Amino acid sequence: MKKKYEVITCPHCGYEYLPAEIYIPDSFFGKPYEIDREGVSGKIDYFFGSSMDLDERYTCDKCNQPFRVTAKVQFTTEGIDFRKEYTTKLRKQSLFLNEDD
Numbered sequence: 001m002k003k004k005y006e007v008i009t010c011p012h013c014g015y016e017y018l019p020a021e022i023y024i025p026d027s028f029f030g031k032p033y034e035i036d037r038e039g040v041s042g043k044i045d046y047f048f049g050s051s052m053d054l055d056e057r058y059t060c061d062k063c064n065q066p067f068r069v070t071a072k073v074q075f076t077t078e079g080i081d082f083r084k085e086y087t088t089k090l091r092k093q094s095l096f097l098n099e100d101d
Contacts, residue, residue: 013063022069027053 007016027050035047054071 008069010060010063010065011067012060012065015060015062017058019071022056022058023071027056028071 006019008019008022009016030050030052032047032049032051034049036045037043038045052073054073056069056071057066058069059066
């Protein structure tokens with residue numbers, strides 16, 4: 001089974017990179033601090049520091065040509081009601097295979 005992964009491809013020669021090879025986590029995610037929110041709504045009013053930086057410039061390791069990368073990040077949320085009962089199926093884990101089958 002082939003592992004699914006995201007790649008960034010050099011537009012000049014096709015050399016592939018994993019995102020962690022190009023993006024620096026602190027710059028990508030930003031470093032906000034002293035976040036001030038509006039009263040009850042909780043909406044962000046202002047903050048100090050930096051927000052996400054989705055644009056990066058990189059010079060290809062193979063062809064030595066510069067290129068620009070822009071990430072498109074999407075966040076989704078889903079409500080979970082912890083008041084409802086739920087069950088999780090447990091499976092017995094074993095280190096040995098049954099040879100009778």
